[in-house]
Amino acid sequence: MRLPVAMHYTERRRRQRRQQAFCRELARMALRSLHQELTLYPKPGLVSPVDKGSHDDMDASTFMRSLFSLRRYFSDIATAGMAGASFTELKRLGIEAEQRMLRATGGINTHRGAIFCLGMLSASIACCRGQEMMLSPQAIRATLLIRWGDALTGHTNSKGGREEPASHGLRVAARHAVGGAREEGALGFPSVFEIALPQLQATLAAGRDWHCAKTDALFALMAHVSDTNVYHRGGAAGAALVQQRSRDFLAQGGTSDGAWQARAEAIHHEFVEHRLSPGGAADLLAAACLIHAACGGELAA
Numbered sequence: 001m002r003l004p005v006a007m008h009y010t011e012r013r014r015r016q017r018r019q020q021a022f023c024r025e026l027a028r029m030a031l032r033s034l035h036q037e038l039t040l041y042p043k044p045g046l047v048s049p050v051d052k053g054s055h056d057d058m059d060a061s062t063f064m065r066s067l068f069s070l071r072r073y074f075s076d077i078a079t080a081g082m083a084g085a086s087f088t089e090l091k092r093l094g095i096e097a098e099q100r101m102l103r104a105t106g107g108i109n110t111h112r113g114a115i116f117c118l119g120m121l122s123a124s125i126a127c128c129r130g131q132e133m134m135l136s137p138q139a140i141r142a143t144l145l146i147r148w149g150d151a152l153t154g155h156t157n158s159k160g161g162r163e164e165p166a167s168h169g170l171r172v173a174a175r176h177a178v179g180g181a182r183e184e185g186a187l188g189f190p191s192v193f194e195i196a197l198p199q200l201q202a203t204l205a206a207g208r209d210w211h212c213a214k215t216d217a218l219f220a221l222m223a224h225v226s227d228t229n230v231y232h233r234g235g236a237a238g239a240a241l242v243q244q245r246s247r248d249f250l251a252q253g254g255t256s257d258g259a260w261q262a263r264a265e266a267i268h269h270e271f272v273e274h275r276l277s278p279g280g281a282a283d284l285l286a287a288a289c290l291i292h293a294a295c296g297g298e299l300a301a
């Protein structure tokens with residue numbers, strides 16, 4: 001039986017409202033995930049409410065201003081992703097968000113990696129939802145690669161295109177042959193899905209709390225990721241130090257060891273001494289929190 005036209009219209013409007021509400025909720029999750037990363041301490045070399053880590057031009061309030069400037073962005077990119085927008089459209093939203101972030105922070109780059117990483121993942125989560133798929137890490141990653149994988153690979157290969165000013169990431173990639181954020185995206189964020197998320201889940205499954213889970217996940221990321229921010233500040237020697245300290249921390253049991261807090265704090269001070277800042281790993285931790293939350297996990301306070 002055919003529904004009357006008015007009923008079709010009402011049903012369509014209801015569905016549209018539900019989808020808009022989902023995109024707004026997803027944007028809130030993305031912001032909460034970034035906040036979850038910011039408030040974590042000890043966090044080697046990184047900014048937290050306790051101190052400025054290895055940075056002298058930004059503190060936690062700079063990050064909070066940046067975070068507020070991204071409110072509309074996450075909801076816009078989710079809406080675009082739900083509608084199956086092209087990568088060109090997502091990139092336009094990403095570039096606008098970068099500009100708003102830089103205005104909010106007085107020109108300091110707080111969240112460029114996060115705009116890219118959590119932005120693409122938000123688009124993918126919303127796209128899954130738009131197709132009424134069950135939200136799972138596998139579905140979100142597969143959707144990202146099917147929809148935008150080719151374009152993300154193109155984005156990696158367009159390194160140094162004339163329209164882009166040479167970023168720290170591009171310079172480091174050329175000098176040290178490391179992939180960085182672009183390669184992460186092109187491969188469907190393996191560090192989020194294969195490193196950080198399983199580590200978050202393993203620590204929680206072992207009965208430790210959310211704070212421990214985030215800490216272990218951050219150390220797992222620092223042990224594995226080629227973080228262009230670390231190379232930019234510390235070169236290959238700095239990157240080797242970050243990986244070694246992180247592997248040692250995990251080999252001693254991570255947060256299952258009674259003295260983990262003191263050990264993490266000592267590594268924090270050592271990184272600050274060397275001016276090292278694993279900002280890429282911090283962004284990827286926030287991305288893993290977002291996937292955890294979108295798939296039904298709790299983001300504890």
Ligand SMILES: CC(C)(COP(=O)(O)OP(=O)(O)OC[C@H]1O[C@@H](n2cnc3c(N)ncnc32)[C@H](O[C@H]2O[C@H](COP(=O)(O)OP(=O)(O)OP(=O)(O)O)[C@@H](O)[C@H]2O)[C@@H]1O)[C@@H](O)C(=O)NCCC(=O)NCCS
Nearest residue numbers: 094109110111112113119167168169180181227228279280
């Ligand atoms: C794809 C882009 C992200 C461009 O990346 P590019 O390769 O050109 O490099 P950068 O501009 O340097 O930015 C990359 C940022 O990504 C983070 N990152 C690093 N390594 C990884 C990694 N392996 N995986 C994932 N993410 C990674 C990292 O971000 C954090 O560090 C930031 C501070 O960086 P920076 O300003 O360089 O360093 P400072 O120490 O502060 O410098 P000084 O004190 O010396 O001045 C901090 O913001 C963290 O976020 C890298 O910085 C992207 O820019 C792009 O293409 N944008 C266009 C928009 C777009 O395409 N969007 C797509 C749809 S959303």
Ligand SMILES: Nc1ncnc2[nH]cnc12
Nearest residue numbers: 038046047110279282283
């Ligand atoms: N907490 C933090 N400190 C420094 N750089 C970062 N990039 C992303 N999060 C960061």
